[in-house]
Amino acid sequence: MKDVELKMIERAKALLESGEVARVVGWKKGDFCFDPSPAVFETVEELKDFVYDYFCGANLSKYLIQVSKKEGKTAVFLKPCDTYSFNQLVKEYRIKRENVYVIAVECLGKLDIEKIKGNGIVGVTGVEVVGKDVNVTSAYGNATLYKPDVVLTKCATCTKTHVAKDEEIILHEREAKDVNRFEEVEKLEAMTADERFAFWREQLSKCIRCNACRNVCPACSCLKCVFDNPASGIAAKANDDQFEEQLFHVIRAFHVSGRCTDCGECSRVCPQNIPLHLLNRKFIKDIDGLYGEYQAGEESEGKTPLTSFTEGDSEVNDVVYGEAK
Amino acid sequence: MQEVTTEKKEFTPNIVAFCCNWCSYAGADLAGSSRLTYPANVKIIRVPCSCRVNPTFILKAFQQGADGVILCGCHPGDCHYVTGNYYTRRRMALLFNFLDYMGIEKERTRVEWVSAAEGARFSAVMNDFVETVTKLGENKRLTDLRVKEGE
Ligand code: SF4
Ligand code: SF4
Numbered sequence: 001m002k003d004v005e006l007k008m009i010e011r012a013k014a015l016l017e018s019g020e021v022a023r024v025v026g027w028k029k030g031d032f033c034f035d036p037s038p039a040v041f042e043t044v045e046e047l048k049d050f051v052y053d054y055f056c057g058a059n060l061s062k063y064l065i066q067v068s069k070k071e072g073k074t075a076v077f078l079k080p081c082d083t084y085s086f087n088q089l090v091k092e093y094r095i096k097r098e099n100v101y102v103i104a105v106e107c108l109g110k111l112d113i114e115k116i117k118g119n120g121i122v123g124v125t126g127v128e129v130v131g132k133d134v135n136v137t138s139a140y141g142n143a144t145l146y147k148p149d150v151v152l153t154k155c156a157t158c159t160k161t162h163v164a165k166d167e168e169i170i171l172h173e174r175e176a177k178d179v180n181r182f183e184e185v186e187k188l189e190a191m192t193a194d195e196r197f198a199f200w201r202e203q204l205s206k207c208i209r210c211n212a213c214r215n216v217c218p219a220c221s222c223l224k225c226v227f228d229n230p231a232s233g234i235a236a237k238a239n240d241d242q243f244e245e246q247l248f249h250v251i252r253a254f255h256v257s258g259r260c261t262d263c264g265e266c267s268r269v270c271p272q273n274i275p276l277h278l279l280n281r282k283f284i285k286d287i288d289g290l291y292g293e294y295q296a297g298e299e300s301e302g303k304t305p306l307t308s309f310t311e312g313d314s315e316v317n318d319v320v321y322g323e324a325k
Numbered sequence: 326m327q328e329v330t331t332e333k334k335e336f337t338p339n340i341v342a343f344c345c346n347w348c349s350y351a352g353a354d355l356a357g358s359s360r361l362t363y364p365a366n367v368k369i370i371r372v373p374c375s376c377r378v379n380p381t382f383i384l385k386a387f388q389q390g391a392d393g394v395i396l397c398g399c400h401p402g403d404c405h406y407v408t409g410n411y412y413t414r415r416r417m418a419l420l421f422n423f424l425d426y427m428g429i430e431k432e433r434t435r436v437e438w439v440s441a442a443e444g445a446r447f448s449a450v451m452n453d454f455v456e457t458v459t460k461l462g463e464n465k466r467l468t469d470l471r472v473k474e475g476e
Binding site for chain 1: 417429473
């Protein structure tokens with residue numbers, strides 16, 4: 001991954017120096033090796049903090065809504081899953097395609113620091129990935145972990161490839177995966193209504209309404225969100241409304257249905273580890289089953305399943321688990 | 326010790342019916358003027374089109390204590406606004422399936438197409454729906470979705 005990073009810095013430098021772009025959106029070093037954060041680089045000097053490693057899981061596409069409105073062109077590094085969010089945002093007229101220069105970068109699956117810590121490793125000072133081995137160095141010694149066990153949940157089932165790019169930086173081939181991303185959804189579907197309710201109540205009662213899932217979501221790009229309370233005086237603070245409080249997750253899942261690209265950011269950022277992707281994947285699975293396979297963000301124009309219909313759609317009462325009777 | 330006598334009351338579910346102004350609402354009217362009955366616990370809310378029903382209306386009805394929610398509109402192809410009910414059909418198919426996934430049984434939600442001329446059908450649909458929901462019993466689920474037992 002170091003070679004990819006060097007190549008990226010080299011390209012960012014060239015683009016900035018030539019004046020082709022006014023800024024580059026990428027990731028910069030954090031306080032620890034495992035917390036790089038999204039950043040905008042406007043000069044070559046700033047690039048000294050640029051990083052691209054196994055902890056760059058953040059999806060940069062949503063930042064473009066703001067950043068690409070500035071004067072001049074913006075270059076951005078997008079991983080395969082991020083390009084879907086990017087296309088979806090272009091489709092929804094949130095980003096002007098011609099204002100952005102997309103550099104598709106390889107992704108071999110990003111690591112989840114929480115999962116690494118879950119193995120009892122604290123004080124992580126560095127990681128090195130060799131094949132399926134993750135060699136972790138920490139203040140208390142070294143350990144080797146099995147990579148599939150410690151990748152981000154969204155990466156475990158990802159088979160996406162870049163769908164938007166002006167150029168690409170891909171130095172290593174990714175291994176083909178044979179996975180069913182709906183496995184967990186199917187497990188839930190097989191339970192009784194009581195069990196499902198118990199499962200969701202257990203999960204959703206952990207929510208602290210930090211709104212992180214909404215704020216990170218590229219599909220949640222409304223200027224004025226139903227969950228904002230302008231009267232509170234605190235930006236992005238939750239409403240004190242019982243209805244909204246109890247049904248936040250259901251409402252949000254419905255709002256992004258047909259537009260959610262399954263980028264997995266919501267589950268990644270949730271501090272309470274709520275498997276939010278299982279909500280969105282249910283909608284995705286049902287849409288696939290009822291109205292034909294549809295992947296949001298695959299195209300940057302056209303209609304979504306919920307803004308179109310056919311006369312022969314199945315009747316509501318006949319629909320069971322996404323397949324018509 | 327004080328003796329407590331509680332009369333066991335029969336459970337009557339709270340049913341909310343969203344009815345389109347151009348068809349099923351008139352169908353309910355026709356049922357009435359034809360002296361056909363439907364249970365008094367069906368609370369009808371008149372909407373300009375089945376498509377006007379925002380999914381949050383359904384959620385709100387459940388959250389406010391409905392035991393079942395039914396949505397009635399014009400038969401596909403007969404929408405007063407030409408295509409409204411086709412969108413309704415997709416939306417509700419996904420929403421009701423999703424609610425079922427959260428643990429709100431599928432039988433508690435329903436979409437029926439009832440025209441203005443179908444007074445008898447309106448009454449039959451409502452009777453059948455109320456019977457189904459009565460069998461399922463009380464629904465407290467959406468209000469409790471984020472409250473764990475014992476808390
Ligand atoms: S709901 Fe989650 S998975 Fe879907 S687009 Fe938003 S952040 Fe990504
Ligand atoms: S990120 Fe998690 S805890 Fe925060 S509001 Fe979303 S679901 Fe709740």
